[in-house]
Amino acid sequence: MRHNESVDLSPRRGRPPKGEARLSRETIVDAALQLIDDDGIDALSMRSVARQLSSDPKSLYNHVGGIDDLLDAVAERLLGSITAPELTGDLRTDLRAIAFAFRAGTLNHRAAAPLILTRQLTSMASLAPVNTALAAMHCAGFSTDDAVHLMRATLAALVGTLLREVNAVPTFGIANTEAIAKRESDLAGSELSAVVEVAPQLARFDADAEFRYTVEFLIDGVIARRPSTVTD
Structure with a gap:
């Protein structure tokens, strides 16, 4: 060298x-x-x-x-994939579109859905669906207090409905044909009069129908509380 x-x-x-x-x-x-x-x-x-x-x-x-940060990141990824609908100014149309967009985004990765539905997130991605719902309430004439209360109540009901949907065996309804027959028989023999009367319906679970019913029920409740000074 x-x-x-x-x-x-x-x-x-x-x-x-x-x-x-x-x-x-x-x-x-x-x-x-x-x-x-x-x-x-x-x-x-x-x-x-x-x-x-x-x-x-x-x-x-x-x-x-760490693992908690990673779980949050996965949930935020899924929330960020939800496409917020364009608001039309019609409260029923807008709330229905928001609810179904939330369901589609949640169930796009079904196994990961509980992360969206149960974790407390504070990122901008997690607030995007909230912002759209609040904007719809504001356009409909609700006060800020009412808008927040109604948004939280509506979101809680939707989360509960979706958690039930992603559960493999919903407590009061299932989709497997053989399991339905057994469940209906068990309910019919329960000696609980109201349960016996609705045993055929209670034993079945149609996720689409359940979600549609819940959404319309919630929207009816929101509209019923709409300020009387506001007209369509």
């Missing part, structure tokens, strides 16, 4: 582990959502996501704060 040649004595960094170079918050959320779609929320962990990405679990922490 020539005396005038400089020698680089700084430590050389090796290549990052396979997969680490392409890690980002977005790719981690993609992998987490795929795992949930395939195996359910219970299968999700930092290790399972790392395996999916062929990475060291420790590398994930450079992009997400």
Whole structure:
């Protein structure tokens, strides 16, 4: 070696582990959502996501704060995919469109739906559906207090309905033919007069019909509380 040649004595960094170079918050959320779609929320962990990405679990922490942060990020991804409808100024039309857009976005990744429906989120993505609902209430002439109360009550009812829909075995209604027959027989033999009377209906569960009924019921309630000074 020539005396005038400089020698680089700084430590050389090796290549990052396979997969680490392409890690980002977005790719981690993609992998987490795929795992949930395939195996359910219970299968999700930092290790399972790392395996999916062929990475060291420790590398994930450079992009997400931990499993709770990752679950929030997945929920926010799904909420961000919901396309808010353009408001028409007709309260019934607008509330119906908002409700069905929320359902479509929630059920687009059915296994992940509970994340949207149960986690407390504060991001702008999570507030977008709320903003659209409040805007519809404002256009309809509701006070700010009434708009917030009605929005919260409506959202709570929709969340409850959707949680029931994504539940594999709803408490009071199912879709499997054999299970329906057994459930109806059990209800008919319950000796509870009101339950016996509606046993055939109570044993069945039509998710689309249930959601439509709930939405119209909620909209009727909202419109009934509309300020009397406002006319269509």
